[in-house]
Amino acid sequence: MASGDETGFWPWVEAIDRAETISGLRDTLLAAFSYVGFTAAYFLAPVVSDARVGRVLTNVGFPREWEERYRAEFYLIDPIATHAITRRGAFCWPDDLAETPLKPAERDYLALLADYGMERGVGLASFGPFARTGFVGVGLPRSGIAIDRRSILMVEVAARLAHQRYLRLIDPFPNGPPSLSDREIEVLSLIAQGKSNAVIAQLLDISPSSVDVYVKRIFTKMGVADRTSASVRALAMGLVVTGRFPKQSHSGRL
Amino acid sequence: MASGDETGFWPWVEAIDRAETISGLRDTLLAAFSYVGFTAAYFLAPVVSDARVGRVLTNVGFPREWEERYRAEFYLIDPIATHAITRRGAFCWPDDLAETPLKPAERDYLALLADYGMERGVGLASFGPFARTGFVGVGLPRSGIAIDRRSILMVEVAARLAHQRYLRLIDPFPNGPPSLSDREIEVLSLIAQGKSNAVIAQLLDISPSSVDVYVKRIFTKMGVADRTSASVRALAMGLVVTGRFPKQSHSGRL
């Protein structure tokens, strides 16, 4: 690799961890990317399938023309960002998108990138508390460098740490979740699983009326008016869990 | 610091990234922690406020007696894991819990840790796609090492990367979200915001009947039977967004 090796990379990691301002963090992160061999990056937050929501774009180093067209046309399309959501870890684009079926518009976007000399780069999603997901796209590798696994790993470590740091900088002391009683958390958890009040009553072996009261109290404490909002907020706040997790440790027991 | 410095740490990061089995990952991660100066770690997944859910414990290096008492008594109590959810980044316990009001049982747990000679350690939550959150607690620092910021950072980098790697190992090709049409995603997003069908109809300027049809189709595609489950799944899959995100880039524009 033409660029710096790992010995000189760690100081950049520490610098990211020490950044005290958003702009300082941005500059430090870009310097870290530059050290690895990339000269441009763009950030999206939040990243969800509903591209109309949010998705603030910040571009550092990519051509102005690309940025304008991105904002105008490809804002809602960028398959790299969408792909990142379901990927674990960083990946190299467009190579790692080869197996993903792409819509015509998405292929157009990748072609546009190539037109601007941005054939190749690294992308990753970083996940934070309260369902805060960000995307980092890194590109414009210096000619001559290979995008090997080590480079991708460096980008991943730096970007993920920077995202955590960013979240802390924009909201250092987030409001904690409201203090719910044990029973209330229990009920809320079942609500978030889509159980009806009647089912909850059966599961907890209490009367439906009691469930009714708990639901009411939960709404009041959380400041919502319906179980859907309560569930979404509970999930975002880390009050309940979703999805299927392994019931037992694996044989190796990580 | 008595333990290894950053120059020798990076190879452990690469080793974590290369781990091909769960057990190999566990051993490599523990070796990385050991390099930093810690000789024990425990893992919890998933970690939410509702401690009854899941929370598979894996312990490597902590005393057997602690593990037994942890499983029996403190499984649902451990304030370090709960604290980690709302923290961005790794923290040092019990120092960084000083400002957190603790319940008596939680204080008991910290006292128990101290009784077993585990006065101090590092904890962090790692967030993955589909709302998969894991907790890593690292302890038993070798006598003489200081838990400085650099050590915490090393633990954070290693643990977070290992969590990503772990998620990829246990589920290399996750099912992506179901393919919803634009209108369906729009409706789903509003559902997740707690809007009633009537409100959604007004917002989208269509008839309530149409909303009804979209809701039905969304349920079918997502394999759920109620809007709460649909919302939770949508959030976990990154189909919609929650919480308040900055509408505009910050002045610094990360």
Place this chain on the structure above:
DNA sequence: CATCATGTACCTTAATTACCCGACAAGGCG
């Protein structure tokens, strides 16, 4: 001792949802 939070239970009413049936037009695709 008074107050508060919690857990429990019941009643009523209006709104909302889930699920059933039907229809039609536009566009993509084999």
Place this chain on the structure above:
DNA sequence: CGCCTTGTCGGGTAATTAAGGTACATGATG
């Protein structure tokens, strides 16, 4: 040219929920 998806609209019914009220025992906490 059919077939399928999508977007749109209607009717109807039964179950569920939201929101209001009241009540009482317990235990912690000031």
